Amino acid sequence: MNLPRGFRYSATFAGIRKVMKDDLALIVSDTRAVASAVFTQNRVVAGPVEVARKNVRAARGRMRGILVNAGNANCATRTSLQVAMETSRAAAKAIGAKSEEVLPASTGVIGVELDARLILDALPGLVAGLSPDRFEDAARAIMTTDLTMKTAYAQVKSARIAGMTKGSGMIHPRMATTLAFVTTDAVMAPEALRTALKRACEKTFNRISVDGDTSTNDTLAVLANGASGVRPPVTVFEAALTEVLESLAKQIVKDGEGAKKLVTIDVEGATSERAAEKIARSIANSPLVKTAIAGSDPNWGRILSAAGNAGIAFDPRRVDIDFQGVAVCREGVAADFSEEELKKKLDEPECSVKFTIRGRGRGRARFWTCDFTEQYIRINASYRT
Amino acid sequence: MNLPRGFRYSATFAGIRKVMKDDLALIVSDTRAVASAVFTQNRVVAGPVEVARKNVRAARGRMRGILVNAGNANCATRTSLQVAMETSRAAAKAIGAKSEEVLPASTGVIGVELDARLILDALPGLVAGLSPDRFEDAARAIMTTDLTMKTAYAQVKSARIAGMTKGSGMIHPRMATTLAFVTTDAVMAPEALRTALKRACEKTFNRISVDGDTSTNDTLAVLANGASGVRPPVTVFEAALTEVLESLAKQIVKDGEGAKKLVTIDVEGATSERAAEKIARSIANSPLVKTAIAGSDPNWGRILSAAGNAGIAFDPRRVDIDFQGVAVCREGVAADFSEEELKKKLDEPECSVKFTIRGRGRGRARFWTCDFTEQYIRINASYRT
Numbered sequence A, B: 001m002n003l004p005r006g007f008r009y010s011a012t013f014a015g016i017r018k019v020m021k022d023d024l025a026l027i028v029s030d031t032r033a034v035a036s037a038v039f040t041q042n043r044v045v046a047g048p049v050e051v052a053r054k055n056v057r058a059a060r061g062r063m064r065g066i067l068v069n070a071g072n073a074n075c076a077t078r079t080s081l082q083v084a085m086e087t088s089r090a091a092a093k094a095i096g097a098k099s100e101e102v103l104p105a106s107t108g109v110i111g112v113e114l115d116a117r118l119i120l121d122a123l124p125g126l127v128a129g130l131s132p133d134r135f136e137d138a139a140r141a142i143m144t145t146d147l148t149m150k151t152a153y154a155q156v157k158s159a160r161i162a163g164m165t166k167g168s169g170m171i172h173p174r175m176a177t178t179l180a181f182v183t184t185d186a187v188m189a190p191e192a193l194r195t196a197l198k199r200a201c202e203k204t205f206n207r208i209s210v211d212g213d214t215s216t217n218d219t220l221a222v223l224a225n226g227a228s229g230v231r232p233p234v235t236v237f238e239a240a241l242t243e244v245l246e247s248l249a250k251q252i253v254k255d256g257e258g259a260k261k262l263v264t265i266d267v268e269g270a271t272s273e274r275a276a277e278k279i280a281r282s283i284a285n286s287p288l289v290k291t292a293i294a295g296s297d298p299n300w301g302r303i304l305s306a307a308g309n310a311g312i313a314f315d316p317r318r319v320d321i322d323f324q325g326v327a328v329c330r331e332g333v334a335a336d337f338s339e340e341e342l343k344k345k346l347d348e349p350e351c352s353v354k355f356t357i358r359g360r361g362r363g364r365a366r367f368w369t370c371d372f373t374e375q376y377i378r379i380n381a382s383y384r385t
Helices: A047-058 A080-094 A116-128 A135-141 A190-203 A234-254 A273-284 A287-294 A300-308 A339-345 A374-381 B047-058 B080-094 B116-128 B135-141 B190-202 B234-254 B273-284 B287-294 B300-308 B339-345 B374-381
Strands: A007-012 A024-039 A062-072 A102-109 A150-156 A159-166 A179-184 A219-224 A262-270 A319-323 A326-330 A350-357 A363-370 B007-012 B024-039 B062-072 B102-109 B150-156 B159-166 B179-184 B219-224 B262-270 B319-323 B326-330 B350-357 B363-370
Touching (some): A007 A116, A024 A116, A047 A080, A047 A102, A062 A080, A080 A102, A102 A219, A135 A150, A159 A234, A179 A234, A234 A262, A273 A350, A273 A363, B007 B135, B024 B135, B024 B179, B024 B190, B062 B135, B080 B102, B102 B179, B159 B234, B190 B219, B234 B363, B262 B273, B300 B326, B326 B339
Parallel strands (some): A179 A219, B062 B102
Antiparallel strands (some): A319 A326, B007 B024, B024 B219, B150 B159, B159 B179, B262 B363
């Protein structure tokens, strides 16, 4: 794995989470990097998200680093903003950057005060530990209920892209956050990076769902420091970035709370991409579809009904549905298929749903979700301890 | 229990469902009754819903009866429309009504052909069995995975209202339907009945959720035959109808698949009733909130985050949350409360969430949902047999 040049990473245990496992990570670019980020659309926004937005603006999109903690979302508390400001400023100072050049991010329980002192005390050790090789240490430090570390890599000519993410659901039991950070040594103009991120995110992180919610802390940030000297065409960079983000997004869904199966949903023939996406999202968020898949039940009527709830007009008599590659519905009514055989196929760890509207519509969208198992309930109903 | 005068009811086993339990019901008004009905907003609409809409229009809102079967939704099949038309017409003939004067409704599995012959053969016995006393027989015949029969009654002066419903979720495992039928002997003008139904439904059946979906067959119909000779003021009738529908709607939520707790959500201080309703709906549909309640977890951060996902602008710093009567959040941050004591209170079979936005907003809404348990998954993941 070839990491982008000119970046260093570190992680440490600051005492924020209750188990003794790294909970604080720092990502540093040796020089100012062109930065672009997208944030949660929830109306309730954590302090670090507000500060991150403000900092990126104040630094005119040129950032030196990212400071991220797990174990506490630093959200809906009295000191939320102040803690995010104070700790990101201290981190900036410790790496010799301007105070607004570090982007803060947090993940963990909502509504519990985060003690800034824990982070401030850990900073010297964190900075001392910075190393070009510790990408995976940082990726592990941001995990919460994740069962697996989630990283992805790509190359554009000799420029490199490395991404890490955390999340075991769009929402977490007590750890309500999806975070993702991408470093690249490609030379990217700010506007080009913003466009590439927005477009890549739209087709990847905005197309996954574990339980249909958006957290208060979601943050996806890219730092491009240009250290490779390679200036790839924007479309080429966007394709590579999309590849990295798609891999990360799918890793989140695969590790969805209680999930046993990755489900890919393709919608075709809608009047627009937006319409296709809405139908796909409605299928992906239907508890009935997701429980049917958990039970390997070829219940295509639930898929049709969920699509009908998307708020998008279509003629059900022109709908074809393929479930795990098997034609189950043609022109809105049952196709001739063996339920027993399909049931067996649905026991596989990956599952596909294809929803096609016959006609001239060119709108298509792909969406990923996971099945919905008893384990999800078990994880989320447990009392916080 | 005083039933409205001038109605008769019947139920029989027609062989539509696999277990030998009544699956066909008939409701008949001795004279033409003013009829009003609301139907599913799903884009995929079952044949009986299309025919019901058409018949009510063709009969200019004067109907003689309702024919309803359980065990098959008569939806997404080749013969759906034809079966609904043929059977409702035959029922009309059998009771001496015009062919469009019977409203058909179905509930059950989607995508499986319904054999009209089963219903046609059962009709003579069904009609012979009509009796003013068999209201509950009909209410039992429309049950699917329901654990309890659901009826409610009210009186306006000497006019009576009787309602029945079925549903164990807005969606069902294989029985994707909520149905509700109300008879009354009040004298009601068509327009007044329509208005009362619409307004009552908006605050009751449109304010419940088990899993956030809408089925392909949902039907709620009221027949007012005027047999009491009492013409109540519209507002008085609307209040009584609302009382009946609220009782029925809450019975559905209480009997929600796998549910152990009835949850009442009140939102106050929003900019409009519509905004309040959207926030309440978002809280009610959040799997995280519902699993927390199943686990008696006083996790109010999930309530705040779910509210933030409603797409309604509000200032989180002006939000108060009361959970089971306990102040858990004041002005967007944690209030001082005992988690252990609240946890015990949350073990009760009814649970309340109050979400208040401080300020001058007058928008308020009440919403009902149930908790989300492992049993829900177990019911819905089981292979259709």
